[in-house]
Amino acid sequence: MAELEAVIGLEIHVQLATKTKMFCGCELSFGDEPNVHTCPVCLAHPGVLPVPNEQAIRYALQIGAALNCEIAPRSIFHRKNYFYPDSPKAYQISQYDIPICGAGRLGDVRIHRAHLEEDAAKMIHVGESGRIHGSGASLVDFNRGGTPLVEIVTEPDLRDAAEAAQWARLLRETIRQLGVSDVNMEEGSLRVDANVSVRPAGSEELGTKTELKNMNSFRFLQRGVEAELARQRELVESGGTVEQETLHFDPASGSLTSLRSKEEAHDYRYFPEPDLVPLVPSEEQLREARESLPELPVARIARYQEMGLAYDVALTLATDPRTAGYFENVVEAGEGIEPRVLANWVTGELAAALRQAEVDGGAADSRISPPDLAKLVRLVQEKKISHGSGKKVLAAMVKGGGDPEKIVEREGLAQMSDSGELEAIVEKAMADNPDAVEKIREGNNKAIGAIVGAVMRETKGRADGGEVNRLIQEKL
Amino acid sequence: MIAFASSLDQCGPLTRTVSDAALLLGILQGKDPCDSTSVGLEGGVRLPDREDLSGLRFGVPAELGHDEYDSGVRAVFEQTLRKIEALGGEIAEVSLPSSEHGISAYYVIAPAEASSNLARYDGVRYGMRAGGDGDLVQMYETTRSEGFGPEVKRRIMLGTYALSSGYYEAYYGQAQKVRTRIAEDFSGAFSGVDFVVTPTAPSVAFGLGEKTDDPLAMYLNDFFTVPMSLAGIPAISIPAGLAEPEGGGPQLPVGFQIAAPAFGEQKLLDAAYALEQGIGFDARPEGLDG
Numbered sequence: 067m068a069e070l071e072a073v074i075g076l077e078i079h080v081q082l083a084t085k086t087k088m089f090c091g092c093e094l095s096f097g098d099e100p101n102v103h104t105c106p107v108c109l110a111h112p113g114v115l116p117v118p119n120e121q122a123i124r125y126a127l128q129i130g131a132a133l134n135c136e137i138a139p140r141s142i143f144h145r146k147n148y149f150y151p152d153s154p155k156a157y158q159i160s161q162y163d164i165p166i167c168g169a170g171r172l173g174d175v176r177i178h179r180a181h182l183e184e185d186a187a188k189m190i191h192v193g194e195s196g197r198i199h200g201s202g203a204s205l206v207d208f209n210r211g212g213t214p215l216v217e218i219v220t221e222p223d224l225r226d227a228a229e230a231a232q233w234a235r236l237l238r239e240t241i242r243q244l245g246v247s248d249v250n251m252e253e254g255s256l257r258v259d260a261n262v263s264v265r266p267a268g269s270e271e272l273g274t275k276t277e278l279k280n281m282n283s284f285r286f287l288q289r290g291v292e293a294e295l296a297r298q299r300e301l302v303e304s305g306g307t308v309e310q311e312t313l314h315f316d317p318a319s320g321s322l323t324s325l326r327s328k329e330e331a332h333d334y335r336y337f338p339e340p341d342l343v344p345l346v347p348s349e350e351q352l353r354e355a356r357e358s359l360p361e362l363p364v365a366r367i368a369r370y371q372e373m374g375l376a377y378d379v380a381l382t383l384a385t386d387p388r389t390a391g392y393f394e395n396v397v398e399a400g401e402g403i404e405p406r407v408l409a410n411w412v413t414g415e416l417a418a419a420l421r422q423a424e425v426d427g428g429a430a431d432s433r434i435s436p437p438d439l440a441k442l443v444r445l446v447q448e449k450k451i452s453h454g455s456g457k458k459v460l461a462a463m464v465k466g467g468g469d470p471e472k473i474v475e476r477e478g479l480a481q482m483s484d485s486g487e488l489e490a491i492v493e494k495a496m497a498d499n500p501d502a503v504e505k506i507r508e509g510n511n512k513a514i515g516a517i518v519g520a521v522m523r524e525t526k527g528r529a530d531g532g533e534v535n536r537l538i539q540e541k542l
Numbered sequence: 543m544i545a546f547a548s549s550l551d552q553c554g555p556l557t558r559t560v561s562d563a564a565l566l567l568g569i570l571q572g573k574d575p576c577d578s579t580s581v582g583l584e585g586g587v588r589l590p591d592r593e594d595l596s597g598l599r600f601g602v603p604a605e606l607g608h609d610e611y612d613s614g615v616r617a618v619f620e621q622t623l624r625k626i627e628a629l630g631g632e633i634a635e636v637s638l639p640s641s642e643h644g645i646s647a648y649y650v651i652a653p654a655e656a657s658s659n660l661a662r663y664d665g666v667r668y669g670m671r672a673g674g675d676g677d678l679v680q681m682y683e684t685t686r687s688e689g690f691g692p693e694v695k696r697r698i699m700l701g702t703y704a705l706s707s708g709y710y711e712a713y714y715g716q717a718q719k720v721r722t723r724i725a726e727d728f729s730g731a732f733s734g735v736d737f738v739v740t741p742t743a744p745s746v747a748f749g750l751g752e753k754t755d756d757p758l759a760m761y762l763n764d765f766f767t768v769p770m771s772l773a774g775i776p777a778i779s780i781p782a783g784l785a786e787p788e789g790g791g792p793q794l795p796v797g798f799q800i801a802a803p804a805f806g807e808q809k810l811l812d813a814a815y816a817l818e819q820g821i822g823f824d825a826r827p828e829g830l831d832g
């Protein structure tokens with residue numbers, strides 16, 4: 067049998083951080099006492115009508131612009147009809163065949179569509195599991211009901227669970243930097259569903275998919291998709307077929323349970339919402355949405371890669387615009403030093419030093435000015451101090467700031483310039499570690515570490531690692 | 543106003559005279575911040591004072607076959623057309639070929655929207671609840687079975703069916719296409735005339751409960767008024783005379799319907815006022831003095 071390839075698409079619900087709900091004036095909230103942010107509109111009293119939230123439309127247009135979506139010149143709202151207590155009207159106002167945002171792209175993944183809709187109320191199932199099965203009663207909190215949502219649907223362009231989680235992170239970061247949502251997965255302001263299927267590698271056809279609902283962290287997303295892919299692979303490889311169904315992943319047990327099968331799928335009886343007129347964005351709204359975009363992670367990553375940064379370092383910086391800004395200031399001050407080296411200091415050594423010192427906040431909030439960090443890196447690059455001493459200076463700077471040159475002077479960390487002194491120390495270290503010397507002679511180069519370590523201890527890190535290595539090789 | 547069929551629902555004045563209708567419409571009209579589909583009439587509504595109909599053209603649909611309405615209604619309708627001419631108006635023929643499908647389209651669209659609008663009466667948050675001791679679905683079913691009357695249930699069933707997957711295009715989709723055609727017919731007609739006129743109903747008022755067992759006959763009573771609602775244009779019905787029911791009995795009022803292009807309310811009220819004055823219909827019930 068041909069090898070099976072995973073095909074994954076994501077559906078992401080983004081709660082928009084507007085002041086008020088999608089179709090009424092109730093305030094958005096999280097964690098407030100139940101049913102205090104309600105009104106006749108979001109409780110679906112007889113005789114009320116929805117009035118669209120302009121800010122939500124603006125945010126949806128910004129998301130569309132950030133995801134390079136085609137914006138529909140005229141999109142319409144539909145009613146999605148279903149009976150359930152979380153839906154007081156017994157229908158959700160959503161978009162169906164003409165969404166506000168059409169085809170787009172983020173990174174390597176094509177966007178199928180993104181549309182505006184309203185969130186359902188929150189159901190609280192009384193009982194130990196917190197889930198409906200085995201619960202004696204359910205309560206409804208309408209505070210969340212009517213919160214504006216943008217649902218983003220990707221094309222099935224993802225090929226494994228890690229890639230799916232990685233891309234979802236990029237999407238969250240993109241949306242977060244737009245400032246249109248809190249994108250907090252635990253609080254549910256970002257919710258991810260995955261459509262998962264397998265097919266013979268190289269096939270163009272899509273296999274039957276299952277839908278994994280509502281995984282509330284990227285880790286659970288990855289684990290859920292991995293578990294489901296494993297299940298499908300095993301099923302197909304043993305001659306079975308995948309049935310279309312909706313699944314729940316329980317991260318505690320790692321198990322998948324079926325929520326409903328295809329036969330139980332709802333017939334939502336979609337039809338155009340007659341209470342609303344079509345959504346026709348003005349030229350000005352479209353321009354505003356485009357112009358409001360900050361430099362988004364995807365663009366930043368590309369720019370940093372062009373500067374010579376590795377992808378993961380570029381990604382780390384792109385997901386943290388304040389640190390990225392700091393890094394760019396360091397680059398400016400550190401003219402002549404490779405940005406790649408400076409980036410490693412910012413995301414590596416400095417981040418570690420801040421963690422070590424238990425300092426809150428990132429590089430941008432630290433006591434180290436970008437020119438001072440650039441100066442420190444230059445000292446290391448020019449071999450005026452060793453890398454190890456550089457880290458010591460950095461630790462001192464994290465605590466009290468200051469000019470790295472002065473700290474080097476104060477702490478006596480300048481690189482050993484007297485090669486005769488260093489040579490003597492190396493010789494002594496080799497004499498003290500005859501086993502290591504023997505191993506190196508036999509071709510085990512790793513053993514050199516023991517000797518280098520001994521030299522560094524003796525010199526308190528002031529020796530240049532490269533020079534020490536050279537001397538050891540010479541003496542052999 | 544409680545939603546029944548949202549794309550057709552509207553509030554309109556029901557008054558004894560055209561002037562009263564104008565007064566009330568003046569209050570009702572306007573952009574409502576709680577209704578995003580509403581728009582105001584530019585310049586508002588003023589009291590009508592037109593005395594004749596000179597220079598105005600009234601279109602009678604060529605498709606208005608004689609089978610569709612009672613002879614008594616026809617007599618009053620034709621007599622009213624003569625009155626229009628006497629007041630200086632001109633009668634012309636217009637073509638509204640799709641209007642005959644109006645009832646069919648209406649009785650798909652209205653129940654479909656009603657099935658959705660009435661779904662909120664589920665016993666969860668307010669109003670009547672029955673069968674609350676059982677599970678959720680049982681409570682829904684009992685509440686709605688006991689709470690709605692037979693005609694409402696009929697429409698909910700019809701509408702739910704018309705929107706179901708696999709039937710949507712054949713019913714709701716088709717009805718929407720008919721609706722578009724009807725609107726196009728009217729805009730075509732209004733390129734040649736100022737108004738379209740028809741009887742308001744095919745017969746005089748039938749007895750209370752008389753057609754309950756024959757819903758189709760009851761639905762057909764809306765034959766002349768439904769196309770205007772579907773097209774989204776203003777129309778007014780004024781009493782034009784009296785006629786005997788087809789089976790005999792005391793004479794009852796006959797309505798005359800005038801329809802105008804969208805936002806033509808003022809023009810419509812002016813013409814209806816002139817015609818009302820010309821007809822001089824006495825709206826007071828028989829045997830009442832003063």
Ligand SMILES: [Zn+2]
Nearest residue numbers: 090092105108
């Ligand atoms: Zn509300």
